[in-house]
Amino acid sequence: MLEIRGISKKFGDFEALKGVDLHIGAGEFFTLLGPSGCGKTTLLRMIAGFEAPDSGEILLEGKDMVGTPPEQRPVHTVFQNYALFPHMTVAQNIAFPLQMARVQADEIDARVQQALDNVHLPDKAGAYPAALSGGQRQRIAIARALVKRPRLLLLDEPLSALDAKMREQMQIELINLQKEVGITFIYVTHDQGEALALSHRIAVMNQGKIAQLDQPAQLYNHPNSRFVADFIGQCNLLEATVTDSDRHHADLELHHIGPVRVSLAPAVTVTKGQRCLLTLRPEKIRIARNLHALVDETHFCGKIHDTLYLGDVTVYKVELAQGILLEALLANSGNHASERFAVGDSVEVAWNSSAGHLIAEP
Amino acid sequence: MGRWSRQLLTLPPTIYLLIFFAIPTVIMLFASFRFPGDYGGLAPWYSIEDGSYAFDLTWENWQRLFESTIYLELFVKSLGYAVITTAICLLLGYPLALMVSRSEKKRRDLLLLLIILPFWSNFLVRIYAWMIIFSPTGALTMAVNSLLDLFGIAPVSLMYSPTAVIVCMVYVHLPFMVLPLYANLEKHDPALLDAASDLGASGWQRFWRVTWPLSLPGVYAGSILVFIPVLGMFAIPDLLGGTNAIMIGNVIKQQFIESRDWPFGSVLSIMLTIATIALVWLGTRSGHRVKHG
Structure with missing residues (x-):
């Protein structure tokens, strides 16, 4: 589904990514986990198209994405602070990607309502983002990113702004949602607990490299290095x-x-x-x-x-x-x-x- | 906060508006009903004859306003100048403000400084500078005319023309458009543009669907700051417009200084104030409508 080959990136003297290889399967809930500055966000932004690698390839279903602008990639992102458009209602926010794709107006209405139902907020269509709670904004951001049925959904620390109780509830909702829609999720977090709870597989990153790539239980029980053992739990x-x-x-x-x-x-x-x-x-x-x-x-x-x-x-x-x-x-x-x-x-x-x-x- | 302390907070601005706006307006309104003095100023508003008071007030000044359409035409013409100047300032100022707000943080202060740099020299000096540029022997006029000559068009005079007035008014008021726009644009969250791009919006769509609607409060603030002073402007049309480009401000100044007719000058001033308040009120109302769907 997504194949990353030898991706490197430098910002000035700082090597953000040092030759990363990854293969992510269709329908997988995949997590990039690591401390801040490990390169996980840079990698995510490259998959979305906001950054270009210095070298390497990003193949989405066999097609090289490097050089394709973000608006032309079948990849959508849930941003850390949601990035909902404050001047649009919830319904207008969710309709935005469909309008950009020139979907028929009556179909847009139906799909917006469907998306709101999916995130259990059917009656918030007319509200402005400022009137929503953190958890509700999060759900709307997810609904907006999913409404066009992307091939790949990227989530950039989407739960970091929520309180602990809300976070646990959203984790369960995310797992269920991912099962329902069957879209490949790539999730970025520095929270090892979140990574273990959500993911099918986790890539632990450190200093621009993948330190270990495994299933959560494998990672927890059989860390391959001092860094991974110390970082996870x-x-x-x-x-x-x-x-x-x-x-x-x-x-x-x-x-x-x-x-x-x-x-x-x-x-x-x-x-x-x-x-x-x-x-x-x-x-x-x-x-x-x-x-x-x-x-x-x-x-x-x-x-x-x-x-x-x-x-x-x-x-x-x-x-x-x-x-x-x-x-x-x-x-x-x-x-x-x-x-x-x-x-x-x-x-x-x-x-x-x-x-x-x-x-x-x- | 209690009811009293809240009212106490609004006291300073209330007093300020009372002293600097309400009271002068009342004085002006009163003056519009009086007779002009013999040597300028105002004639006494009452007289004592045989021990009894008589009021010396009149409707004449107001009647004069509506006797001919010339003053109405002047208002409309001034309005046209103000609209055109505001529109050009917006067209020039918006890209400038956008570029400054998106430039490197370190450079922004320098760019802002350059934008307000003209304020460091006197307003009149800057108008005289434009007189030099527009003069028939000035480089600009010569260049324009030699270009026109190539196409067989007769030479034109830039000085004393509506064009000269508008160019200078745009030049003088551009910073008033750029600064509020910059203050607004600079606060936009760059993640919103990333999100729009991520969701399939091209460059133009990102601008019209995200940046522009979010910048509307800045557009209104800048437009009002340009529109109001331009509507009452007299110095620039006086010096650069000659008799070809007279605005309502020129006539008001004329009444107070050359014609020594303070009462009629007051009538025109009050009309200008009313027109300005009405237009700004209309503008903010439609602004609110756009903002809240």
Whole structure:
């Protein structure tokens, strides 16, 4: 559907994109995720036609789009601050792309009404954007971008201006909408939670390159680099040296902590003596005063260094060795005060050998 | 805010308008019913004869206004000058304001400075400068006439013509059009043009569907700032128009200075004020209609 080959772009001395390759399938909900300045917005603006790459190709259904102005691309964008026309009513805003395409007037009316129904705002046709709430403006912006049935819908941090509750609701609506219309969505965000919740696939970008491209669960459980592990969710990163390995397992010496055995993901190979990083998600660590370690589990003793009560869960930072902190989550599922620990308590932590994921460090 | 403090806030502008607009207008209205003084100014408005007061007021000045169509024609002609000047200022000023608002931020201040630069020299000096440009031996006239000669057209005189008056009025008032337009255009969100382009609008469509309608408040503000002073203008037609291009402002000035007929000058001034207020009111009304669909 969309193929991006070797796209590079420089702004003065700043290299915004350094040879990006991407292949996005039809009907996919694809996300470009990364910190600000990673090049994700530049890439999106190139797909829309607002920026031209210095080199590389953008093929939409086999046709090179480079050089085609935005108004001639079958690609529409939902802008960060909606960019609704303030002097037009909601209906006039949605009718705009149809008028530009010289659609018959009576057909326009029908399609505008249909678009308003799709975003659950059928009675807002006559309102001006200034009279709408943030969530409503967002929906109108989406309706306007979808009404002409583009081949591709680009969304540039569309939920960043909404409050947390509204954002979650819009996320669900976006997923459903995308399923209904079946149009390929390319979504840009710096919010990893949003990316995980919405996407079929995510490209994590860093400094003008794609750091990792995978499905959300793969990305979360098997990050391929320190950057991705750190950027997506909370993650413990423990430095280690490989002491022994076979195809499925590796024995590690965690620096300052002790030996541990991990199972290896198929793509990961390590050799004896290699330095690597063990990534451990906080929610995969068991924590208790007296653990009965199971088979396949490694357990260590430590002291509670900090606690952070978040309501649904409590975050404990456990000091395993001098200066080495391990973050663990405990769901506050029961009312048992005994489950809670105070700073300075001695605790035991344990995790399954398949809980950790190994990243080979160069 | 309480009712009283809110009224207190509107007090300063109310007092200002009262002193500088309402009271002079009332004085002028009163003067329009009096007789001219023997040596200019106004004759006393009452006299005492045999110990009883008598009013010396008259309708004559107002009757004179409607006795012939000459003054009405002058009003219409002045209106024509004002409309043409405003239209040309808009045509020239809009692209200029648009270019300044879309130029690099660093350069904008310099460009704005250049636009208001003519204000640094005296108004009359600038009109005299145009007299030099338009004079029969001036470079512009010579160039125009030699060009016309190529096509076998008889030479023309630019000086003392409606053209000279309009050119100079456009020159003098252009900044009043450009500045409000710039203030408006500069505030437009560039994302709106991106959105229009993204949704299939070409360059012209982006302008007529997005930029132009959003700039209408600036267009009205600039047009009013040009239209009002031009409607009452007398200095430029005096110096550049000769007898060929007289505007209502010239006649008013004539009444007060040369004819020493203050009462009739007051009549014409009041008519000019009424005409101006009526036209501006009409303009803003239609402006509102456009803005709110």
